[in-house]
Amino acid sequence: MATKKFMFVNRKAPYGTAYALESLEVVLISAAFEQDVSLAFIDDGVYQITKGQDTTGIGQKNFSNTYKALGDYEVNKLYVEKESLEERGLTQDDLMDLVWEDEDDDWAEKPSIIMVSRSEMADVMAEQEVTLSF
């Protein structure tokens, strides 16, 4: 099967709507079909990967740990927009430590999160062949 560059653009906070969870499901399906998958976290999408999410008070399943498993599916390009964090009073320290293991480098753990500016994000988006927005 031909491999294409897929980007999933995540723009909404988790739990208030189903978008974040639905995106995650399609990301995993795309990875299973061995596509070149990237994720973009912009606007309220940055809340999807904050650390310390605790859903006990709202009676919903906490799916934030699923982001930590993405590396095992060779989904290891998670672009996060700096401006979106700043507008929300957040920094990279507020995000989960998401990593992947590089089998070509003795399984060294490498960061999956790539911090980019808004203009750099636009460049990454322009390189994609398929873009799905959530």
Add this chain to the structure above:
Amino acid sequence: MAMLHIVNKSPFEKVSFRSCLNHAKAGDSILMIEDAAVGAIDGTSFSEKLKAAMADKTVYVLGGDLAARGLSEDRMIDGIKSVDYAGFVDLTVENETTQSWL
């Protein structure tokens, strides 16, 4: 006639929170639930707008919605009160009317 305004949309995504602040009267209460909970955090592009409203209104947040999004209560704007679902019910009883800003 004190009113409870219930907001459930992120102030960074929709204008409903701003519209609520523009229409709420002095003495009213505002409760942030679901995605609106992210508006409780200080040092954001929205926090000054909410602080201005807090001069004559009381602002609450559903604590469970804040925690679900990985945000701790010590990052809230000073003066915002965190409530649980029982507190949510109390607010609807204490206020004569409620308005939901969907």
